[in-house]
Amino acid sequence: MKVRLKPGRERSLLRRHPWVYSGAIDKVSGxxxxxxxxxxxxxxxxxxxxxxxxxQSQIRARVWSFEEPDKPDAGWLRGRIGRSLALRRALGPRDxxxxxxxxxxxxxxxxxxxGLIVDRYADTLVMQVLSAGIERWRDVLADAxxxxxxxxxxxxxxxxxxxxxxxxxxxxxxxxxDAPAVPLEIVEHGxxxxxxxxxxxxxxxxxxxxxxxxxIRELASGREVLNCFCYTGGFSIAALxxxxxxxxxxxxxxxxxxxxxxNAQANGFDAPRAEWIEADIFRYLRDARSQGRSFDLIVxxxxxxxxxxxxxxxxxxxYKDINLNALKLLRPGGMLATFSCSGGVSADxxxxxxxxxxxxxxxxxxxxxxxxxxxxxAVLLEFPEGEYLKGLLLRRN
Ligand code: SAH
Numbered sequence: 001m002k003v004r005l006k007p008g009r010e011r012s013l014l015r016r017h018p019w020v021y022s023g024a025i026d027k028v029s030g031x032x033x034x035x036x037x038x039x040x041x042x043x044x045x046x047x048x049x050x051x052x053x054x055x056q057s058q059i060r061a062r063v064w065s066f067e068e069p070d071k072p073d074a075g076w077l078r079g080r081i082g083r084s085l086a087l088r089r090a091l092g093p094r095d096x097x098x099x100x101x102x103x104x105x106x107x108x109x110x111x112x113x114x115g116l117i118v119d120r121y122a123d124t125l126v127m128q129v130l131s132a133g134i135e136r137w138r139d140v141l142a143d144a145x146x147x148x149x150x151x152x153x154x155x156x157x158x159x160x161x162x163x164x165x166x167x168x169x170x171x172x173x174x175x176x177x178d179a180p181a182v183p184l185e186i187v188e189h190g191x192x193x194x195x196x197x198x199x200x201x202x203x204x205x206x207x208x209x210x211x212x213x214x215x216i217r218e219l220a221s222g223r224e225v226l227n228c229f230c231y232t233g234g235f236s237i238a239a240l241x242x243x244x245x246x247x248x249x250x251x252x253x254x255x256x257x258x259x260x261x262x263n264a265q266a267n268g269f270d271a272p273r274a275e276w277i278e279a280d281i282f283r284y285l286r287d288a289r290s291q292g293r294s295f296d297l298i299v300x301x302x303x304x305x306x307x308x309x310x311x312x313x314x315x316x317x318x319y320k321d322i323n324l325n326a327l328k329l330l331r332p333g334g335m336l337a338t339f340s341c342s343g344g345v346s347a348d349x350x351x352x353x354x355x356x357x358x359x360x361x362x363x364x365x366x367x368x369x370x371x372x373x374x375x376x377x378a379v380l381l382e383f384p385e386g387e388y389l390k391g392l393l394l395r396r397n
Contacts, residue, residue: 001028001029001030001032001036001037001038001039001053002028002029002030002038002039002041003020003025003027003028003029003032003038003039003040003041003051003053003061004025004026004027004028004029004041004042004043004045005020005024005025005026005040005041005042005043005048006024006025006026006043007026007043008043009024009025009026009043010042010043010048013040013048013049013063013066014048015382016063016066016382017382017383018051018062018063018109018112018114018382018383019059019061019062019063019114020040020049020051020059020060020061020062020063021058021059021060022057022058022059022060025060025061026043032053032055033053033055034053034054034055034056034132034135034136034166034167035052035053035054035132035133035135035136035137036052036053036136037050037051037052037053037064037071037072037133038050038051038052038053038061040061040063047068048066049063049064049065049066050063050064050065050070050071050072051063051064051133052064052114052115052131052132052133052134052136053132053133054131054132054133054166054167055132055167056132056165056166056167057131057132057165057166057167058165062109062114062115062131062133063114064076064112064114064133065112072137074137074140077113077137077140077141077144078140078144078147078148080111080112080113081106081113081141081144081145081148082144082148083111083112084105084106084107084111084113084118085105085148085149087111087378088103088104088105088376091375091376095188095189095190095214097187097190099187099190100187100188100189100190101120101121101122101186101187102119102120102121102122102186102187102188102195102205102207102210103119103120103207103210103374103376104117104118104119104120104207104208104374104376104377105118105119105120105125105145105149105376106118107376107377107378107386108130108386109380109383109385109386110377110378110379110380110383110386111378113134113141114131114133114134115129115130115131115132115133115134115135115166116128116129116130116131116134116141117130117203118145119203119204119205119207120149120151121184121186121195121197121203121204121205122184122185122186123150123151123152123153124151124152124153124154124155124180124184124197125145125146125149125151125153125154125155126154126155126156126157126197126203126204127141127142127145127154127155127156127157127158127175128156128157128158128160128202128203129156129158129163129168129171130158130160130162130163130166131166132166132167132168135166135168138175142154142175142176143176145176146176146177152177153174153175153176153177153178153179153180154174154175154176154177155172155173155174155175155179155180155197155198156171156172156173156174156175157172157197157202157203157204158170158171158172159171159172160202172198179198180197180198182195182196182197182198182199183195183196183197183200183259183262184197184204186205188210188213188234189210189213189214189217189238190241191237191238191241191267192263192266192267193205193232193233193234193237193263193266194232194259194262194263194266195232196255196259199255200232200255200256200259201231201253201256205232205234206231206234206301207374207376207377208341208373208374208377208389209234209235209301209339209373209374209389210374211374211375212235212337212339212371212374212391213234213235213238214238215337215369215371215393216235216238216239216242216297216299216337217238217239217241217242218242219242219297219335219393220238220239220240220242220243220244220297221242221243221244222243222244222245222296223239223244223245223295223296223297223334223335224244224245224246224248224294224295224296224297225239225240225244225245225246225247225248225295225296225297225298225299226247226248226249226250226288226295226297226298226299226326226329227239227247227248227249227250227298227299227301228250228281228284228285228298228299228300228301228302228322228326229250229251229281229300229301229302229303230249230250230251230256230257230260230276230299231251231253231256231260231301232256232259232260232263233249233259233260233261233263233264233274233276235249235299235301235337236249236260236264236274237263237264237267237269239297239299240264240267240269240273240274241267241269244273244297245273246272246273246274246275247269247273247274247275248275248277248295249274249275249276249277250277250278250279250281250284251277251278252278252279252280252281253278254278257276257278260276261274261276264276281302281322282318282321282322282325285322285325285326285328285329286325288329289325289328289329293329294329294330294331294334295329295330295331295334296330296331296333296334296335297334297335297336297337298326298329298330298334298335298336298337299337299338299339300322300323300326300336300337300338300339301337301339301341301391302318302319302322302339302340302341303341304341304342304343304388305318305319305340305342305345306342306343306344306345307342307343307344308343308344309344310344311342311344312342312344312345312349315342315344315345316345316349316353319340319345319350319353319354319357320353320356320357320360321357323336323338323353323354323357323358324357324358324360324361326338327357327358327361327363327365327396328361330363330396331396332396332397333395333396334395334396335368335393335394335395335396336365336392336393336394336396337371337391337392337393337394338354338391338392338394339371339389339390339391340389340390340391341388341389342388343385343388346390347370347387347390350390350392351367351392354392354394358394363396363397364396364397365394365395365396365397366394366395366397367392367393367394368393368394368395369392369393370390370391370392370393371389371390371391371392371393372387372389372390372391373387373388373389377389
């Protein structure tokens with residue numbers, strides 16, 4: 001099957017950006033099925049890429065390879081898995097203890113496997129299939145993962161909303177091996193966490209924040225901490241391990257908080273040092289202010305308010321609101337670690353929003369550091385969209 005682009009529309013592919021939008025396509029020979037491999041050619045006929053066809057998505061084709069001899073087949077895909085694992089090995093050990101056993105092994109486009117996410121939790125792999133191309137090759141990829149990692153099982157969590165855009169139904173369940181007994185236990189920077197890979201959010205844990213949680217641990221000594229959007233307690237437990245005097249943690253999810261409590265106890269942190277509150281953050285921050293509460297370290301790690309740029313204006317208002325209200329609870333000399341995982345909000349825009357919030361709070365702040373996703377969430381230079389997580393570490397002056 002061949003796809004010919006409109007004149008001039010080959011430019012992004014020549015820079016090795018891996019997406020072909022439907023509007024760039026001039027002509028399709030034959031009628032490729034969703035997930036089928038197509039040959040993408042420029043309007044003058046020259047070869048550009050092998051790509052997976054997605055008949056229902058605006059991103060109509062996702063590139064497997066820019067090399068003409070590399071038409072993807074099972075062997076080629078096994079090689080891509082091998083390359084992903086080699087990249088993670090090249091990152092070296094993630095903590096001194098050598099006990100860490102959870103990381104992202106495959107990060108979609110950045111690993112040349114658009115739409116495939118694989119997270120490792122001890123000897124369980126959790127796989128998300130998010131594109132028609134990966135759906136077509138899922139068995140080959142699953143076999144390669146078991147073979148090359150030596151893990152006992154793969155559990156599938158293909159229940160992300162983006163599957164709908166690809167015309168794929170949600171699917172979850174054991175894919176290789178038995179279903180895991182949940183929650184599973186993992187170790188991250190020497191701390192242990194229970195992860196519910198079956199019922200938890202995403203693949204069960206936010207591995208992208210691993211090194212940032214550790215950074216907060218280094219900064220937390222002697223501080224009273226507020227962790228907003230705490231999920232299963234990661235930043236709170238890291239802060240307590242770093243010598244925080246106390247950690248108040250807030251999330252709207254009851255099941256997440258239940259696991260958070262259990263995680264804190266497993267690491268030796270109990271009430272009253274650790275306090276867990278089920279609430280909506282937008283409300284909680286206002287209530288805490290009217291109760292006269294204040295903190296020396298606040299973490300703000302909200303869910304994705306803007307999946308795409310179209311959602312950016314509404315997201316900007318939400319980011320501004322929580323940052324402004326968090327700053328009002330921060331004592332002078334206190335620190336704010338504020339994050340955005342929205343693809344639709346650039347690091348630059350995020351910094352502007354936070355600056356606006358700081359000004360409106362009548363405060364001044366200094367940037368002490370910038371946060372990114374942990375390096376196993378690889379970023380391909382040609383695909384900056386992959387760098388979704390950004391954050392600022394601020395000191396209130
Ligand atoms: N920092 C966490 C991950 C946060 S994910 C970690 O290190 O693991 C975002 C969290 O925000 C989820 O747990 C979700 O339940 C919660 N959430 C979403 N909207 C919320 C709201 N309006 N108020 C409180 N929590 C919310």
